[in-house]
Amino acid sequence: MTRVSSVVKKDLYRDSIFLMKLSSQASRESGVEMVSAMMATDRNKDLFTESGLMTPEIAAAKPNDLAIVIRGDENRVEAAIALVTRLLDEEPERRNQGSAADRIPASLRQARRADPGLNLALISVAGDFARYEAAEAIALGMDVMLYSDNISLEDELSLKRFAQKRGRMVMGPDCGTAIIDGTPLAFANRVRKGPIGAVGASGTGLQEVTCLLDRMGVGVGQAYGTGGRDLKDAIGGIATLAALDRLGGDPAVEALVILGKPPGMATRKKLLAKIREIDKPAFVHYLGAEDYADEEKAGMATARDLEELAVKAAGQVRPGARLPGADLPPPPPPPAKKGLLRGIFGGGTLCLEAAVICGGMLLGPKASNLSVPGYAKISGRDGFAGHVFLDLGEDEFTIGKPHPMMAPDFKMDRIAAALSEPGVGVVLMDIVIGYGSHPRQAELVLEALARAETASGGKSREKIVVASVTGVDADNPDRESQARLLREGGVTVLASNARAARWAARAATGGTGADDGG
Amino acid sequence: MADKLKVAALGVDVFDAALEESGTPFAHIDWKPPAEGDAKLVNALFRLATECVDGNGESLVDKANAEALDRLKRARPVLRRVRPAHEVIEGLDKNTILHAGPPIAWEDMCGPMKSAFIGAAKYEGLAGNDAEAEKLLASGGIRYGPNHSHSAVGPMTGMISHSMPVFVVENLTFGNQAFCPINEGIGKVMRFGANDDSVLANLKWIETVLAPAIDRALANGGVDLKVVMAQSLAMGDEMHQRNVAASLNFHKAIAGEFHGALSGNPDGRRATEFVAGGNEQFFLNLAMAACKAAMDPLRGIEYSTVITAMSRNGVDFGINVSSLGDEWFTAPCLKPRALYFPGFSEADANPDMGDSAIVECFGIGGMAMGAAPAVVRFVGAGGSGDAYRYTETMREITVGANQDMPIPGMDFTGVPSAIDIRRVVATGILPVINTGVAHRLPGIGQVGAGIVTPPMDIMRRALLAFAEKWLGKGR
Numbered sequence: 001m002t003r004v005s006s007v008v009k010k011d012l013y014r015d016s017i018f019l020m021k022l023s024s025q026a027s028r029e030s031g032v033e034m035v036s037a038m039m040a041t042d043r044n045k046d047l048f049t050e051s052g053l054m055t056p057e058i059a060a061a062k063p064n065d066l067a068i069v070i071r072g073d074e075n076r077v078e079a080a081i082a083l084v085t086r087l088l089d090e091e092p093e094r095r096n097q098g099s100a101a102d103r104i105p106a107s108l109r110q111a112r113r114a115d116p117g118l119n120l121a122l123i124s125v126a127g128d129f130a131r132y133e134a135a136e137a138i139a140l141g142m143d144v145m146l147y148s149d150n151i152s153l154e155d156e157l158s159l160k161r162f163a164q165k166r167g168r169m170v171m172g173p174d175c176g177t178a179i180i181d182g183t184p185l186a187f188a189n190r191v192r193k194g195p196i197g198a199v200g201a202s203g204t205g206l207q208e209v210t211c212l213l214d215r216m217g218v219g220v221g222q223a224y225g226t227g228g229r230d231l232k233d234a235i236g237g238i239a240t241l242a243a244l245d246r247l248g249g250d251p252a253v254e255a256l257v258i259l260g261k262p263p264g265m266a267t268r269k270k271l272l273a274k275i276r277e278i279d280k281p282a283f284v285h286y287l288g289a290e291d292y293a294d295e296e297k298a299g300m301a302t303a304r305d306l307e308e309l310a311v312k313a314a315g316q317v318r319p320g321a322r323l324p325g326a327d328l329p330p331p332p333p334p335p336a337k338k339g340l341l342r343g344i345f346g347g348g349t350l351c352l353e354a355a356v357i358c359g360g361m362l363l364g365p366k367a368s369n370l371s372v373p374g375y376a377k378i379s380g381r382d383g384f385a386g387h388v389f390l391d392l393g394e395d396e397f398t399i400g401k402p403h404p405m406m407a408p409d410f411k412m413d414r415i416a417a418a419l420s421e422p423g424v425g426v427v428l429m430d431i432v433i434g435y436g437s438h439p440r441q442a443e444l445v446l447e448a449l450a451r452a453e454t455a456s457g458g459k460s461r462e463k464i465v466v467a468s469v470t471g472v473d474a475d476n477p478d479r480e481s482q483a484r485l486l487r488e489g490g491v492t493v494l495a496s497n498a499r500a501a502r503w504a505a506r507a508a509t510g511g512t513g514a515d516d517g518g
Numbered sequence: 519m520a521d522k523l524k525v526a527a528l529g530v531d532v533f534d535a536a537l538e539e540s541g542t543p544f545a546h547i548d549w550k551p552p553a554e555g556d557a558k559l560v561n562a563l564f565r566l567a568t569e570c571v572d573g574n575g576e577s578l579v580d581k582a583n584a585e586a587l588d589r590l591k592r593a594r595p596v597l598r599r600v601r602p603a604h605e606v607i608e609g610l611d612k613n614t615i616l617h618a619g620p621p622i623a624w625e626d627m628c629g630p631m632k633s634a635f636i637g638a639a640k641y642e643g644l645a646g647n648d649a650e651a652e653k654l655l656a657s658g659g660i661r662y663g664p665n666h667s668h669s670a671v672g673p674m675t676g677m678i679s680h681s682m683p684v685f686v687v688e689n690l691t692f693g694n695q696a697f698c699p700i701n702e703g704i705g706k707v708m709r710f711g712a713n714d715d716s717v718l719a720n721l722k723w724i725e726t727v728l729a730p731a732i733d734r735a736l737a738n739g740g741v742d743l744k745v746v747m748a749q750s751l752a753m754g755d756e757m758h759q760r761n762v763a764a765s766l767n768f769h770k771a772i773a774g775e776f777h778g779a780l781s782g783n784p785d786g787r788r789a790t791e792f793v794a795g796g797n798e799q800f801f802l803n804l805a806m807a808a809c810k811a812a813m814d815p816l817r818g819i820e821y822s823t824v825i826t827a828m829s830r831n832g833v834d835f836g837i838n839v840s841s842l843g844d845e846w847f848t849a850p851c852l853k854p855r856a857l858y859f860p861g862f863s864e865a866d867a868n869p870d871m872g873d874s875a876i877v878e879c880f881g882i883g884g885m886a887m888g889a890a891p892a893v894v895r896f897v898g899a900g901g902s903g904d905a906y907r908y909t910e911t912m913r914e915i916t917v918g919a920n921q922d923m924p925i926p927g928m929d930f931t932g933v934p935s936a937i938d939i940r941r942v943v944a945t946g947i948l949p950v951i952n953t954g955v956a957h958r959l960p961g962i963g964q965v966g967a968g969i970v971t972p973p974m975d976i977m978r979r980a981l982l983a984f985a986e987k988w989l990g991k992g993r
Contacts, residue, residue: 104548107945108526110914111545117524118545124529129551132560132944133528135567139577142526147533158568165575181523184536406532435536 003074006055007081009066022087030080032072040067108136127151138163146172147186153234160238169242175225176203189434190474194219195317197253199243201226201260204347204432207470208497212310214472216321221252233264241274248278255281255316262286272298281316285309288356305498325495333507339425341508342418343389346404346411350430351391354501361505362387369394405437412448419452419460426464428504433471442485464507465491468500552944562985563944582821586840587917587936593812594690597741600733604680607668607697614661618676618873619831620846621664624655628832630711630868633960634675637713642679666827670697671810671873674709674956683729687807696811700724701803711960727785735775743808748923756890757805758883758952759967764801769794809880816840825937828875835972839980847976856955856968857896868958870970875951881920881935884950885912889925896967915941942977
């Protein structure tokens, strides 16, 4: 049914030629009969009246208001209004031939000339060049998120010192995750905005914590990644300290969350001093650290794993916040199926967390391609007679190839192989969804399970497969649908990586291993 | 972050979805490896960016280059006199001849350069004929060296000898002077290596009739060349390949006094037509002198990576870089990409020659192609859009725009000025030089026109030399 609707934009001036163009473009593109946008002068009001388009809203408008009338199929009117609004907000096109704005910029400098408002460079080019582009960005006054790796410690220090002098920040190198002003950068999830400010020297660790917070109904204002080496004394936490300064000064941030591998001695002191300066509650978890005496003395709350870190921080801003699904008693692991544990991960921090948690629970020899206390260090391609935790995101697997979170084929092959391996009783994995990640990981896992079943003549069905899904329901695909698919395929899905690790270790030991609860 | 997040993305595009869906404005850069992927150069660029900085992280190089651009913009080149070269150029005795380009030995010179030397030796009466002149030059009886080392420039072969008249241009801001001979006109001329009696007679007429008349016409204080250049830029000249408006504007500036100076002179009409009629490139030599006067104060600025001279001797292309003083970085010239006059082809072309690329250092010529769309047809490109693109591209490698020289067709943006070797090496974009093409055989003259660039290798070597000199001195 045809309908006439109007919108009045108060105190918005556009010249008549612009409005004529806009009117014809909007009519054409929205498929309504007519869009007419004019300043609400008396003369123009007469025109609206003569053409039968006058509305009470326009009659009441002032000459410096912009009046828009739409006549057409009522189902299309809303879309037409949205289109007009967008066209009004669009930057005017620069007509000059050859102007910088006409072209796709070929360099950071060119991009900045076309748009001086660009303030963060997201760099994922090869390391040798990435460090130069990062330096260019800092010189231009931009912050840097350096996803690229293969940058030497010395160059990282040069970049971070340079940024420090310029009052800018370098997240990375090898920074996989950040959320700035609600914008997910690189591997990140669509978590809600809120009062938590996070700093992490770890990509998947930040993803896990921000997602757990979101699932408890608590949002994240900023999540700064710093790169895995930032807390080493060689770097001295330059990026972490810069991030803390910003979070300290950000009035929207109510509580701080800090995570990473344990800092170097000197850096740990600097962080403590910085935390004392900032008058906001702070929560910390260092993966593999046991002694938090200094942090506690400084008034920080500490956590034994990423889930606890998220739960404590959530409780600070939303008392009583609970992780959905966490209070359900997990299905008991079948004691008959014990055997060796194979942890196969795409996320380095999640692998490390799982290995650390399982380390105290598993009996017998253990190995990892990460450095984990109590574990033999092996190459990811070595066989090992014992429990094994593999981070497939390590350089040995990714040189010249995309990260397994983006392209999980290799990870799936390893899962299938582990399920066919004699002696293995439990396979533990992470599934990290969200931006940057492969969109069909649960489906690929099920395909891998089917392949293993064929290859093993059905024997792989005897084995236990455990997973956690790091993500939120706003992600695409959403967390719940990926978890459901896995469950339907016989995978035990737990609410967090830490829980999945504990449960897997109990299963591998037939429930008889040392149990640290959870 | 106080300002709204706006992202420049370099590299993989898988992360763009998050930016799009969250409504974050972003630009995905069409990235290619800097410095054509050369690890050594990228390392030098990285270290310069991160180490050559002051306590606030401000680049010492950027600061020095800003100073260089500031000096360039503040230049006020004024044509003061026209005098015999030996009167104004230090050390130019009877036995010395100056040439275009970086230093070169007699035996290594190209054909046109050798013939021009022979012509100049005859002109100065050092030799009675070609054979005598050659013998004298081969035996070391004549001293020679680059114009640039004597505050001078000359087009093509660029001959300046003892008695030749030169324009004397003073940079009022800095008090330095620069010199350039008077344009000889077209056809058989010494700048293309011609040296017969008619060439020498033409030069003699310039020396005895034209030069004194122009000099007298300047008695009221001279001609502000920057004003002439800015006006002419607005009239479609870039002042390297096209000097139509500039030559007329120059004549306009001296018309009355010039007329007075030629009053009663039987050659008056010839002199007037020489400046304002027959030779549309008359102003080129004045533009060169003005740019040389403007560029010399940029020499020797610590930490500056700005090119202070680009010049060719018909064999080698050479550049000077501000903080590297008078050291030449040279490599064999490239042949121009050109359109040839009927009957000629690239096979006839001499390698690039002349000091005229000083105008590109200043920001006109090829850098200002956008001001002179008529010129762009010489490079085989048709539209004015192509001309604008040339100039826009040059903004990638220059320190900034010179607003005193605005281009009307490009929203009155200033010409791109002060070429930064860091940017040249990083972007792989070479400065574009508009040039005439000389025949490789002496005396035939110009056979085409087009564009040429310096060889990239000299930019790279200059950058590495710069890095070696200044790295570690910062902080």
